[in-house]
Amino acid sequence: MLSAQSAAIVRETLPAVGAGLDEITARFYDTMFADRPELLDGLFNRGNQRNGEQRRALAGALAAFAGALLARPDERPDALLARIAHKHAAVGVTDDQYVIVHKYLFGAIAEVLGDAVTPDVAAAWDEVYWLMAGALIAMEARLAAEAGAGDGAWRAWRVVERRAETAEVMSLTLRPVGDEPAPPARPGQYVSVRVTMPDGVAQLRQYTLSGHGADGSRRITVKRVSGGGQPEGEVSALLHATVREGDELTLSAPFGDVTLEDGDAPLVLVSAGIGGTPITAMLEHLARAGGDRRVLLLHADRSKAAHALREDMRRLTDALPGAERVFWYEEGGCDCARTGRMDLEGVEIPEGAVVYMCGPVPFMRAARAQLIAAGVAPRDVHYEVFGPDLWLGAA
Structure with missing residues (x-):
């Protein structure tokens, strides 16, 4: 994967590059969109640019990829890359756009870090970038082909x-x-x-x-x-x-790496707010398939009135003989739900459960910690983030 010479340089410079990534990515996007405004037409979401989510996601992805290469030099961090590849495939990112990104990203690195970017440093980080880009290009082509998404x-x-x-x-x-x-x-x-x-x-x-x-x-x-x-x-x-x-x-064609896998293991489906959308699709799939697989649905929301797809969740869990549900409403006022934020104290988590969850990142961090404390293996906790992934599985 990463050459020994480049690995040594990346290891030495990662703290400085990591510390400057927020400024680097801000400079990168500003310069690229000033020169290539057409990229904002049908590719980059303007809302994610205004609120900074895209910039922070790119910075986090670069730092995480470089760190993964250093930690396991003989392995490609496919789990990290898969989430990015699915999102790119869903918006139709093309191979030539990686060349455009490279030009403006490395121009921003040179501007922000100045003389610290020697030819050897630039070459080492260039190797990191093209390892990441090459892996993503291959993944995205495969995903598009599998989805029939020419x-x-x-x-x-x-x-x-x-x-x-x-x-x-x-x-x-x-x-x-x-x-x-x-x-x-x-x-x-x-x-x-x-x-x-x-x-x-x-x-x-x-x-x-x-x-x-x-x-x-x-x-x-x-x-x-x-x-x-x-x-x-x-x-x-x-x-x-x-x-x-x-x-x-x-x-577009459908994409996404967090999908329900068939099996016999108990399921715990955890969501908050609009994060209940993929969970509802999973419940519908289970109800259509039949069977008595044990399913525990846990959902938190602001109130009963704010709980989207509530009746679908109730109907589908009622249709599953092995399913039960617990709802939490912060504002209370409903005797069919617990009051306050999701608290798993007193909730029996099935042994050997596989978890799928979706919701705001702070909510998922808290829920993940409670689930692991209840005995769920970290490898069995799968999550979906709406928008650019700011978590990157590091919680």
Whole structure:
């Protein structure tokens, strides 16, 4: 993998590069978009640029990849790369864009670190970058082929139902336009939705498939992102404001590395807020497949009224003979749920359980710690993060 000479240099310079990565990636994006504004049209999400999530995710990925190469020089950190590759495949990142990123990223490194970037240092980090880029390019090509996603497999889907879930969440059920069969989807995967904004710029947002129909239909559940001092979610706001039954949307093939695996081990499905979308898809898959596999559903939300897909969760767990559920509502006021934040004290976690969870990162950190304390093996805790992955499995 990484040559011995480069490994020595990367090990020596990683603290300095790591300390400067936030500034480096900020400079990188600012310069690249100033020179290549077309990259913001249909590839990079403007909201993730404004709130800094994309920048922090890139910095974390570079540091984590370099650290993994140093810790296990003969192994490729596929678990780290797979999550990135799925997200890239879902938006149609192309091989030549890695060349563009390389140009502006290494220009930013040289500007921020100055004379510390000697030719030997530049060559060592260049090797790290192309090891990472080469692995991602290969992974993304394989994922696209497996998904039948040549050219991103973008196609039109028609909205056949719009259903309000809560004041801020709605579900759209879609069927493919035309006779060509849609690529299969697995419970837990997401699709990219591509829309044209009022200013003419195309923007993408990824939404987990919250359900599948036997007739080939798919459902996405969209939370309107607004307020709280954060930039408004452009795509979610547009979908809420404008999309009605009969309209068409452009969707990618499904991607995502956190998918429900069949088996006999007990399942613990853990979610909070809109993180209940992949969990609901998993419950639907289990109910359709039948069987008596033990399933424990744990969901936390602000209130009963804010709990999107609540009735689906109740209906599906009722349909599974081996399933039980526990809900937590911070605001209380419901005798069908516990009050406050999720606390697993008194909840029996099945021995040998496999866990799937989705929700805000602080919530997942806390839930993961409680699950491990209850005896769940860390390798059996699988998680999904909406947007750029700021956790990178380090919790």
